[in-house]
Amino acid sequence: xxxxxxxxxxxxLLLKTLSAMIAGLWRGWKHGKNTTSRTHPHKILLFGYMGLxxxxxFQPSLKAILSQYPDSTIDLIIGKESQSKAILERSxxxxxxxxxxxxxxxxxxxxxxxxxxxxxxxxxEHYDIVICTYMSPTxxxxxxxxxxxxxxxxxxxxxxxxxxxxxxxxxxxVRLAQDHEHETSRHRRLIDALIMEEVPYEQPHIKLTDQExxxxxxxxxxxxxxxxxxxxxxxxxxxxQHWKKWDDDQFAIVLRMIADEFNPIFLHFGTDNERDQIDExxxxxxxxxxxxxxxxxxxxxxALLSKxxxxxxxxxxxxxxxxxxxxxxVRVFGVSDYWGYRSLSEQHTDVFxxxxxxxxxxxxxxxPYNVHNCxxxxxxxxxxxxxxxxxxKRIASPLP
Numbered sequence: 001x002x003x004x005x006x007x008x009x010x011x012x013l014l015l016k017t018l019s020a021m022i023a024g025l026w027r028g029w030k031h032g033k034n035t036t037s038r039t040h041p042h043k044i045l046l047f048g049y050m051g052l053x054x055x056x057x058f059q060p061s062l063k064a065i066l067s068q069y070p071d072s073t074i075d076l077i078i079g080k081e082s083q084s085k086a087i088l089e090r091s092x093x094x095x096x097x098x099x100x101x102x103x104x105x106x107x108x109x110x111x112x113x114x115x116x117x118x119x120x121x122x123x124x125e126h127y128d129i130v131i132c133t134y135m136s137p138t139x140x141x142x143x144x145x146x147x148x149x150x151x152x153x154x155x156x157x158x159x160x161x162x163x164x165x166x167x168x169x170x171x172x173x174v175r176l177a178q179d180h181e182h183e184t185s186r187h188r189r190l191i192d193a194l195i196m197e198e199v200p201y202e203q204p205h206i207k208l209t210d211q212e213x214x215x216x217x218x219x220x221x222x223x224x225x226x227x228x229x230x231x232x233x234x235x236x237x238x239x240x241q242h243w244k245k246w247d248d249d250q251f252a253i254v255l256r257m258i259a260d261e262f263n264p265i266f267l268h269f270g271t272d273n274e275r276d277q278i279d280e281x282x283x284x285x286x287x288x289x290x291x292x293x294x295x296x297x298x299x300x301x302x303a304l305l306s307k308x309x310x311x312x313x314x315x316x317x318x319x320x321x322x323x324x325x326x327x328x329x330v331r332v333f334g335v336s337d338y339w340g341y342r343s344l345s346e347q348h349t350d351v352f353x354x355x356x357x358x359x360x361x362x363x364x365x366x367x368p369y370n371v372h373n374c375x376x377x378x379x380x381x382x383x384x385x386x387x388x389x390x391x392x393k394r395i396a397s398p399l400p
Contacts, residue, residue, distance in 0.1 A: 041128035052317025055084035073100035334379035
């Protein structure tokens with residue numbers, strides 16, 4: 001992308017956003033509850049730009065969409081390196097469905113010309129319903145969204161618009177607020193409005209293939225783990241949100257305390273670029289650690305986690321994966337949205353101090369007073385190793 005194109009892109013997106021808003025207002029926000037497009041859609045486009053944990057939180061709503069529209073083709077558009085693709089495809093497989101087409105593109109890196117071509121391509125598909133699970137991509141896809149008769153998405157209060165958000169382009173929309181609503185509920189309310197009935201709550205879960213289960217069994221045999229307490233860990237966070245993680249030296253203290261109490265083996269998971277970080281956090285228990293960072297596909301990780309007695313993690317996607325395979329999990333929250341992503345099961349525990357300014361990351365937005373300018377990060381620093389170790393002891397699975 002040229003420097004000129006980079007400079008013009010914000011103006012282009014703002015113009016498209018304002019044009020789409022005016023068009024939405026002009027149409028009167030009509031969505032036609034009894035239209036064929038809504039009751040018997042041929043094609044649905046799902047915007048899947050979300051994280052690993054987000055995709056699991058969306059699972060109950062995806063199941064409701066599939067149940068309501070058993071004969072519809074559902075296409076997915078998603079980022080090139082997003083782990084949510086694997087989760088969404090596995091959720092479809094678990095319900096004996098598959099996406100008609102998966103389009104992978106990183107919209108923020110596209111030039112104006114490329115964005116226009118991509119939108120034209122999507123318009124030509126003649127989707128009956130477009131579902132936007134999160135608002136961030138909408139300014140980049142206004143033409144594609146507006147081409148569908150039924151346009152489903154969240155809206156934000158005007159005073160929370162850190163960037164222009166085209167609320168009026170959605171003719172089926174649900175208002176969000178920076179409150180204590182859980183992420184599964186935010187998604188369910190959106191799909192409730194589309195299908196005009198209540199989506200039942202279900203705990204997100206991951207079904208493993210026979211091959212994945214056999215891989216975990218072979219790993220246990222290879223490392224002689226049968227009868228041992230095995231604890232999974234993840235000390236990292238996504239590349240774009242590395243600042244929401246608890247300090248590695250604090251994790252190191254907790255691991256030493258757990259090791260003294262339970263005499264476990266630790267399986268350390270993460271991406272390849274987290275290996276050094278894992279070495280630092282596990283330095284006190286290196287003799288009883290297996291560092292698996294960057295070595296496994298996501299469902300191989302899930303299979304190993306399903307055999308662990310417990311999981312210790314930051315607020316991260318792998319913490320959600322551990323819970324989705326039924327492993328008792330302790331997660332550390334501070335900067336990120338505890339209320340939206342807290343565990344709803346007594347089987348798991350989240351450590352959260354609840355300081356007045358926390359969380360400063362909510363609904364995908366950093367509040368004006370946030371981790372980058374607060375100067376203290378007390379939401380994380382006030383959490384002590386003793387608190388995390390005690391939380392772990394409360395949920396740790398006893399050996400049979």
